[in-house]
Amino acid sequence: MNKTITIDGQVVPFKDGQTIMEAATEAGVYIPHLCHHPEFTPHGSCKLCTVNVNGRTCSACTFPAMEGQQILNDAKELNEDRKKITQMLFVEGNHFCPSCEKTGNCQLQAVAYHLNMLDDHFPLFYPHRELDASHAEVLIDHNRCIFCTLCVRASQEKDGKEVFAISGRGINKHLIVNAESGLLKDSNLEVTDQAAHICPTGAILIKHTAYQVPIGERLYDHNQIDQVSLNREKLQDEQ
Amino acid sequence: MTAFIQHLIEQNRYQSTHLLAILRAVQAQYFYIPHEAIEQIAQQLDIPRTQIIGVIEFYSFLHLSPRGQYDLLISDSITDHLLGKHEITAYLEQQLHVKLGEVRADGVVSLANTSCTGLCDQGPAGLVNGYALPHLDKAKVDQITALINLQIPLDAWPQDLFYVEDNLIKAGLLLSAPIALGEALQAAFNRGLPETLSELDSSGLRGRGGAGFKTATKWKFCAEEANADRIVVCNADEGEPGTFKDRVLLNTYAHQVFEGMTLCAALIGAKQGFLYLRGEYCHLHEKLIAILAERRQAGLLGTQILGADFTFDIEICLGAGAYICGEESALIESLEGKMGIPRNRPPYPVTQGYLGKPTVVNNVETFMAAARIAVNGGAWFANIGTDTSKGSKILSICGDCTQPGIYEVPFGTSIQSILDDCGATDVLGVQIGGPSGTFISNNEFDRLIAFEDLATGGSFIIFNQHRNILDIVNNFTHFFAHESCGFCTPCRVGTSLLKNQLDKIINGHGSAGDVVALEELCQVIKKQSHCGLGQTAANPILTTLERYPELYQAQLKKISYEPGFDLDAALETARRLANRDDAGAHLAQIEES
Numbered sequence: 124m125n126k127t128i129t130i131d132g133q134v135v136p137f138k139d140g141q142t143i144m145e146a147a148t149e150a151g152v153y154i155p156h157l158c159h160h161p162e163f164t165p166h167g168s169c170k171l172c173t174v175n176v177n178g179r180t181c182s183a184c185t186f187p188a189m190e191g192q193q194i195l196n197d198a199k200e201l202n203e204d205r206k207k208i209t210q211m212l213f214v215e216g217n218h219f220c221p222s223c224e225k226t227g228n229c230q231l232q233a234v235a236y237h238l239n240m241l242d243d244h245f246p247l248f249y250p251h252r253e254l255d256a257s258h259a260e261v262l263i264d265h266n267r268c269i270f271c272t273l274c275v276r277a278s279q280e281k282d283g284k285e286v287f288a289i290s291g292r293g294i295n296k297h298l299i300v301n302a303e304s305g306l307l308k309d310s311n312l313e314v315t316d317q318a319a320h321i322c323p324t325g326a327i328l329i330k331h332t333a334y335q336v337p338i339g340e341r342l343y344d345h346n347q348i349d350q351v352s353l354n355r356e357k358l359q360d361e362q
Numbered sequence: 363m364t365a366f367i368q369h370l371i372e373q374n375r376y377q378s379t380h381l382l383a384i385l386r387a388v389q390a391q392y393f394y395i396p397h398e399a400i401e402q403i404a405q406q407l408d409i410p411r412t413q414i415i416g417v418i419e420f421y422s423f424l425h426l427s428p429r430g431q432y433d434l435l436i437s438d439s440i441t442d443h444l445l446g447k448h449e450i451t452a453y454l455e456q457q458l459h460v461k462l463g464e465v466r467a468d469g470v471v472s473l474a475n476t477s478c479t480g481l482c483d484q485g486p487a488g489l490v491n492g493y494a495l496p497h498l499d500k501a502k503v504d505q506i507t508a509l510i511n512l513q514i515p516l517d518a519w520p521q522d523l524f525y526v527e528d529n530l531i532k533a534g535l536l537l538s539a540p541i542a543l544g545e546a547l548q549a550a551f552n553r554g555l556p557e558t559l560s561e562l563d564s565s566g567l568r569g570r571g572g573a574g575f576k577t578a579t580k581w582k583f584c585a586e587e588a589n590a591d592r593i594v595v596c597n598a599d600e601g602e603p604g605t606f607k608d609r610v611l612l613n614t615y616a617h618q619v620f621e622g623m624t625l626c627a628a629l630i631g632a633k634q635g636f637l638y639l640r641g642e643y644c645h646l647h648e649k650l651i652a653i654l655a656e657r658r659q660a661g662l663l664g665t666q667i668l669g670a671d672f673t674f675d676i677e678i679c680l681g682a683g684a685y686i687c688g689e690e691s692a693l694i695e696s697l698e699g700k701m702g703i704p705r706n707r708p709p710y711p712v713t714q715g716y717l718g719k720p721t722v723v724n725n726v727e728t729f730m731a732a733a734r735i736a737v738n739g740g741a742w743f744a745n746i747g748t749d750t751s752k753g754s755k756i757l758s759i760c761g762d763c764t765q766p767g768i769y770e771v772p773f774g775t776s777i778q779s780i781l782d783d784c785g786a787t788d789v790l791g792v793q794i795g796g797p798s799g800t801f802i803s804n805n806e807f808d809r810l811i812a813f814e815d816l817a818t819g820g821s822f823i824i825f826n827q828h829r830n831i832l833d834i835v836n837n838f839t840h841f842f843a844h845e846s847c848g849f850c851t852p853c854r855v856g857t858s859l860l861k862n863q864l865d866k867i868i869n870g871h872g873s874a875g876d877v878v879a880l881e882e883l884c885q886v887i888k889k890q891s892h893c894g895l896g897q898t899a900a901n902p903i904l905t906t907l908e909r910y911p912e913l914y915q916a917q918l919k920k921i922s923y924e925p926g927f928d929l930d931a932a933l934e935t936a937r938r939l940a941n942r943d944d945a946g947a948h949l950a951q952i953e954e955s
Contacts, residue, residue: 288412
């Protein structure tokens with residue numbers, strides 16, 4: 124393994140076929156992301172992982188690592204844009220962290236802290252979104268969906284099902300459930316499915332488990348997302 | 363319904379790639395896609411129902427709830443606004459007793475806005491059940507109202523209502539001398555295929571959609587791919603507001619376009635071709651099918667084309683109302699029967715396009731030019747134009763001028779000379795390349811049509827001194843928010859934020875920091891968006907803000923903060939609940955200083 128790219132001045136080795144994100148994670152370099160998960164086909168939609176490759180902006184999660192790439196990642200201008208994109212995700216839905224049972228375990232919230240997001244910046248949309256509490260064990264709160272498609276991909280790629288999909292266009296995008304009634308209870312989702320556990324926000328929740336881990340002892344309560352993410356995703360890479 | 367759908371699916375050979383065609387047919391039959399239809403199609407095509415619902419909710423011409431039996435759509439392009447769109451819409455509402463955006467209670471008629479219909483030279487225009495209605499005026503509205511109220515079937519309507527003119531005003535290099543049937547293919551076979559590709563290379567031909575990638579290079583890349591199952595796609599999803607040249611090329615020069623596609627197939631080794639025709643041009647569909655049949659008859663499509671060991675055929679696929687499908691990878695997704703969401707790159711379509719096969723996607727005009735170059739050679743073409751922009755450009759000229767229509771000019775022609783040609787006087791500015799292009803002011807008319815100066819896919823919209831720039835920008839900004847596919851965050855959320863922020867400023871709710879905030883937002887959308895739509899969605903604001911900053915500033919209130927909404931109106935519910943309407947139950951919008 125002798126091919127390398129350079130991220131913020133640091134020489135990072137890569138294997139053919141790896142994306143910039145994969146090479147970075149393996150080398151212990153954190154690139155902020157929400158729709159990316161090492162176990163699933165990259166999607167490239169949240170745009171938090173935008174890096175500058177030889178002067179061009181690229182999504183690190185989909186762009187292949189290639190010999191000689193000079194990459195900017197932890198740069199002021201990029202982090203400012205990442206913060207704005209995160210703010211966009213907040214104002215688009217209805218995210219009230221203090222009353223959300225995912226607080227402290229939520230990647231959206233953790234990324235916002237990591238990027239030093241102190242307000243929403245943009246006017247809120249306050250969209251009207253529904254709750255689907257029909258399933259005995261799993262709940263969808265559409266208010267918190269950020270359209271990362273992780274549940275869609277997990278259902279297809281890991282569970283061998285097609286429980287979820289994203290429908291609609293533009294700002295009217297929404298998560299739909301593969302059931303004749305459109306309700307989760309009539310789908311073939313089981314609580315053991317990966318798709319039920321993959322949501323980076325509080326949009327898909329397992330019922331009867333809220334607050335089992337008290338606030339103060341949650342995933343991001345003592346460590347920032349860069350550390351938590353690298354520890355977890357490096358481990359997954361090695362498996 | 364079961365039998366109808368069964369038949370439809372059989373006609374489409376159980377191919378899920380034909381989903382769009384199947385859904386278009388269901389929509390035409392029932393005026394929406396009924397729940398039972400979705401279930402049946404999902405089962406028969408063996409695809410999840412969510413894919414079908416996703417597609418229905420993505421495309422503007424497909425619906426989950428019933429439209430009227432006569433579904434009238436009015437083009438909301440700025441060019442239709444200039445020609446009296448608002449007045450004609452109001453008159454339609456009044457005569458048909460239906461409000462814009464609604465279905466009449468009896469279910470007979472519905473009325474809604476639609477994005478540019480490509481009839482900018484003959485607006486205000488509309489569509490009825492997908493068919494073009496140019497030159498709408500009060501007399502025609504009266505006629506249409508009577509036809510609808512008598513429930514006369516569409517095919518019995520007077521044909522002159524649907525008559526679309528070419529308005530070909532100025533023919534140049536390509537339009538003045540169309541090739542004879544089979545001439546380009548014969549020339550290519552005579553010269554030799556590799557030699558013909560060299561001619562195309564030396565012609566300097568670049569893609570006519572606007573991006574300007576060198577055509578010969580694209581074809582060469584595709585031909586070099588290991589997978590021999592290659593595809594040719596003609597992009598006729600001409601959705602950029604103000605563009606209508608492909609409508610004319612396909613109406614009058616379709617043979618040459620198809621010949622260009624066949625030439626490409628011969629050069630890259632493709633067997634299958636598609637013409638992706640925007641839904642708004644479905645009035646051309648039957649005619650184009652007939653032309654393809656004619657070409658098969660003439661031995662120019664099918665097996666052993668011109669007696670050679672060469673097999674190729676072309677299928678027409680109709681869009682269903684989505685500007686984003688003009689983006690080549692979104693177009694390919696649409697061809698595959700999916701939502702038109704641009705793909706991640708790499709891989710590029712030349713490597714992995716339609717169903718993962720190496721695919722060349724080119725504009726209508728590019729194929730037309732390639733066919734001519736095969737006949738006349740590269741030097742003939744390269745002789746015209748500038749150093750880096752060879753040949754001619756076919757422009758769709760509309761807006762404030764005496765002779766809107768199609769003009770073919772050599773690359774390197776100045777804006778002023780084009781304005782002189784089409785009878786435009788008293789000009790305020792010109793939108794070159796449509797909303798995604800550039801607004802130029804009247805002291806830049808010495809600039810040139812060329813990839814290196816003002817690139818355009820063909821859109822050229824003229825505005826006179828009486829037009830309001832902010833109205834134009836507002837129309838364009840709303841257009842992008844409506845057409846964003848929603849895949850990536852910066853474009854999905856950003857274009858809607860941009861629309862709201864611009865509305866705030868135009869409606870007089872803006873204060874000191876609001877123009878700065880507007881520009882900041884523009885930059886994030888431009889830099890961070892996934893595809894060309896998002897990357898250009900802020901151009902209307904950025905290009906006018908650069909030229910007319912005072913126009914934006916003049917809209918602002920001279921205070922440091924102004925709420926973005928109407929405070930007093932927000933208290934209405936509270937007043938009703940408290941049964942109060944005294945002075946103390948009202949709020950001033952701002953503390954007057």
